[in-house]
Amino acid sequence: MLQVTLELKNNEDEMLLLPLLQRLGIRYSTLKKEDNNESLAYHRQIIERGVDMADFDGFLQEFNDSRQDRHLPFRNE
Secondary structure (H helix, E strand, O other), rough: OOOOOOOOOOOOHHHHHHHHHHHOOOOOOOOOOOOOOOHHHHHHHHHHOOOOOHHHHHOOOOOOHOOEEEEEOOOOO
């Protein structure tokens, strides 16, 4: 079985595609993703607020300390 995901920017393309899929006997399901103004404003506010960079050096040091060199299987040394 093959599954394909399509993103259609033009809603009229859906009206052309769906009858073709039906004619070919291809099963399909639609997922409509609509952005509303509330959602866009909320996400824009998060982006504009940014992240707390006061202790980025501490975070980076902790991240680097947590990294360990480890033996990887099937690698010749």
